Amino acid sequence: MSQVSKQMIKNLSIDCVVFGFENNKLELLLIKRKSNPSKDSWALPGGFVLKTETLDEAAVRILEENSNVKNIYLEQVHTFSRIDRFPLRRVISVAYFALIDPENHFLKPGVDTTDVKWFQVNEKIEFPFDHAEIFQRALKRLRQRVRTKPIGFELLPEKFSLTQLQNLYECILDENMDKRNFRKRILSYNMLIPLDEYQEGVAHRAARLYKFDSKEYQNFIDKGFNFQL
Amino acid sequence: MSQVSKQMIKNLSIDCVVFGFENNKLELLLIKRKSNPSKDSWALPGGFVLKTETLDEAAVRILEENSNVKNIYLEQVHTFSRIDRFPLRRVISVAYFALIDPENHFLKPGVDTTDVKWFQVNEKIEFPFDHAEIFQRALKRLRQRVRTKPIGFELLPEKFSLTQLQNLYECILDENMDKRNFRKRILSYNMLIPLDEYQEGVAHRAARLYKFDSKEYQNFIDKGFNFQL
DNA sequence: TAAGCATTGTGTAAAATGAACACTTAGCTG
DNA sequence: CAGCTAAGTGTTCATTTTACACAATGCTTA
Numbered sequence: 001m002s003q004v005s006k007q008m009i010k011n012l013s014i015d016c017v018v019f020g021f022e023n024n025k026l027e028l029l030l031i032k033r034k035s036n037p038s039k040d041s042w043a044l045p046g047g048f049v050l051k052t053e054t055l056d057e058a059a060v061r062i063l064e065e066n067s068n069v070k071n072i073y074l075e076q077v078h079t080f081s082r083i084d085r086f087p088l089r090r091v092i093s094v095a096y097f098a099l100i101d102p103e104n105h106f107l108k109p110g111v112d113t114t115d116v117k118w119f120q121v122n123e124k125i126e127f128p129f130d131h132a133e134i135f136q137r138a139l140k141r142l143r144q145r146v147r148t149k150p151i152g153f154e155l156l157p158e159k160f161s162l163t164q165l166q167n168l169y170e171c172i173l174d175e176n177m178d179k180r181n182f183r184k185r186i187l188s189y190n191m192l193i194p195l196d197e198y199q200e201g202v203a204h205r206a207a208r209l210y211k212f213d214s215k216e217y218q219n220f221i222d223k224g225f226n227f228q229l
Numbered sequence: 230m231s232q233v234s235k236q237m238i239k240n241l242s243i244d245c246v247v248f249g250f251e252n253n254k255l256e257l258l259l260i261k262r263k264s265n266p267s268k269d270s271w272a273l274p275g276g277f278v279l280k281t282e283t284l285d286e287a288a289v290r291i292l293e294e295n296s297n298v299k300n301i302y303l304e305q306v307h308t309f310s311r312i313d314r315f316p317l318r319r320v321i322s323v324a325y326f327a328l329i330d331p332e333n334h335f336l337k338p339g340v341d342t343t344d345v346k347w348f349q350v351n352e353k354i355e356f357p358f359d360h361a362e363i364f365q366r367a368l369k370r371l372r373q374r375v376r377t378k379p380i381g382f383e384l385l386p387e388k389f390s391l392t393q394l395q396n397l398y399e400c401i402l403d404e405n406m407d408k409r410n411f412r413k414r415i416l417s418y419n420m421l422i423p424l425d426e427y428q429e430g431v432a433h434r435a436a437r438l439y440k441f442d443s444k445e446y447q448n449f450i451d452k453g454f455n456f457q458l
Numbered sequence: 459t460a461a462g463c464a465t466t467g468t469g470t471a472a473a474a475t476g477a478a479c480a481c482t483t484a485g486c487t488g
Numbered sequence: 489c490a491g492c493t494a495a496g497t498g499t500t501c502a503t504t505t506t507a508c509a510c511a512a513t514g515c516t517t518a
Contacts, residue, residue: 011238012321051319055310079308079323081284090280092241094308163495180497181477204493205484392466409468410506433464434513 008048013086013093014055015046015131016063017077017138020102021155025120026171027102028135031066032115037087038128042119044135046093047112059096067116068108073099073154077141078134085130093130097138099154146172147229150191153212161199161207162186169229189227191217237277242315242322243284244275244360245292246306246367249331250384254349255400256331257364260295261344266316267357271348273364275322276341288325296345297337302328302383306370307363314359322359326367328383375401376458379420382441390428390436391415398458418456420446 018029030042045066049058055076064070077095085091107116119125127135146152152168153160166182186192193213198206220227247258259271274295278287284305293299306324314320336345348354356364375381381397382389395411415421422442427435449456 009240009319009321012241049310049321052312054312055308055321076307078305079284081278083281083283090238092238092278092284161495178478179495180479183496184498185476199495202494203486205486205495207495390466407507408466409508412467414505428466431465432515434466434515436466 007050007052009051010048011089011091012049013046013091014049014059014062014096015044015080015093015134016059016066016074016096016098017044017135018063018067018069018072018098018100019121019138019142019155020100020118021168021171022102022118024167024171025122027118028121028125029067029069029100029107030117030119030125031109031113032117033128034112034114040114041128042117042125043128044131045113045116049094055094059094059098063096063098066110066113068110069098069100069105072105073151075141075145077138080130080134082130093134095134095138097141099142099151101155101157103157143173148227150189150212150217150227159195159197159209159211161209162192163207165210185229189217189220191220191227236279236281238280239277240318240320241278242275242320243278243288243291243325244273244309244322244363245288245295245303245325245327246273246364247292247296247298247301247327247329248350248367248371248384249329249347250397250400251331251347253396253400254351256347257350257354258296258298258329258336259346259348259354260338260342261346262357263341263343269343270357271346271354272357273360274342274345278323284323288323288327292325292327295339295342297339298327298329298334301334302380304370304374306367309359309363311359322363324363324367326370328371328380330384330386332386372402377456379418379441379446379456388424388426388438388440390438391421392436394439414458418446418449420449420456 020027020029029045031045033039033041033043045063047058047062047065049055053061056074059074059076060070063072063074074096077097079092079094081092083090085093102118109116121139146169152165152172155168156164162183165186166177166179169182170177191213192210195209195211197209199209200206217227249256249258258274260274262268262270262272274292276287276291276294278284282290285303288303288305289299292301292303303325304327306326308321308323310321312319314322331347338345350368375398381394381401384397385393391412394415395406395408398411399406420442421439424438424440426438428438429435446456
């Protein structure tokens with residue numbers, strides 16, 4: 001601990017807003033704080049930056065330390081600096097947002113954490129510190145990004161149906177979409193590979209499964225085209 | 230100085246990317262550094278954050294101290310953290326971008342500055358530190374913003390012609406636009422007030438001048454509409 | 459003072475895109 | 489095998505975007 005704290009930049013922290021998608025709901029990953037300030041409250045996973053790492057690296061490390069979540073989409077959102085945002089001393093915090101498929105990640109509380117859990121974004125959450133503000137900003141960024149980059153796939157399993165995908169978009173953007181128009185548009189980008197596999201264990205016609213083709217997407221970007229849902 | 234440095238957060242700085250528009254060119258405000266590291270090179274105006282201020286406040290103060298520029302549009306862009314970005318020690322820097330009408334601001338070098346000057350964005354500029362990267366990111370943000378918010382007006386005098394406005398957009402986005410279509414679109418938002426005033430001192434038909442109507446824009450936003458150029 | 463020059467200011471038609479809309483197919487369940 | 493549930497599929501109409509050219513204005517200068 002003392003060795004670790006020697007390398008910490010004590011006035012600079014990271015907070016991660018981790019989104020997941022499960023049961024047709026957008027979810028948020030929170031950790032239960034083991035120590036004060038705000039002991040026992042559910043907060044964004046966070047921690048201090050080390051002198052030896054960049055912010056991006058810190059975000060990856062901190063998220064893994066807090067929750068065991070790794071190998072995911074991470075993007076810097078904003079840096080928060082209200083003078084009293086952290087009660088003990090002046091700490092400035094860089095917020096990241098992350099997207100994962102909850103099914104693919106086994107949650108495990110970290111050192112300063114007594115629990116890790118998914119919360120539905122819909123329910124009212126009581127955030128400590130300025131985490132409500134950070135969350136709102138990240139959510140706004142997510143909504144913007146999801147329209148202009150195909151990042152929605154980060155939230156889904158590798159193989160998914162078009163209905164799942166549409167639900168995801170509807171859920172994030174909080175609006176209903178027309179099934180036929182949605183399919184036409186999303187398929188028109190040629191970024192989805194139709195598989196010869198179908199949903200299993202459903203009591204109705206099984207949906208065809210698709211895979212996201214990141215190479216085709218890269219191609220598309222390289223040609224200067226823009227994804228726009 | 231010692232009093233000032235006592236309040237400084239020595240590992241956290243601000244860098245400002247200040248854009249201007251003059252002679253139909255997009256310009257960038259740089260300062261000449263009085264001291265090492267990178268003494269005498271032209272760099273982004275920057276400085277350290279004080280313990281008593283937020284980042285937004287710091288950006289305003291630092292820009293004024295460096296160049297005498299004040300009362301302007303400022304927006305946080307990104308936080309840069311490469312470990313060796315500053316040669317003397319680990320410093321993380323929060324980048325802001327700003328827009329001004331150069332005509333409206335008298336430049337004056339600040340304490341650690343021997344000169345302040347506008348550079349054309351087109352010319353190759355040799356930046357010190359990671360300022361090239363910061364600049365690129367700010368430029369990208371400007372291009373994005375200018376399409377989705379009517380911030381272009383920040384770069385023009387209060388009264389301007391539609392041709393001026395179009396030139397500004399063409400210059401920032403680096404693409405040509407159709408005169409008639411541009412006018413139709415921009416006027417359709419009802420955010421421009423046509424004045425009974427015309428260009429003066431030109432050797433051809435004088436263009437009508439317009440004013441940006443920020444109240445009408447606010448109205449427009451309040452109704453949930455989106456500006457989209 | 460008329461001809462020339464430079465730039466402003468204006469409308470329409472064709473093309474492309476986006477929005478609305480309903481029924482058949484498939485596969486399981488009881 | 490009847491009934492249920494969700495998947496899958498095209499066309500039409502409305503809107504938006506694009507392409508495009510010439511007359512009006514006001515100064516300059518011969």
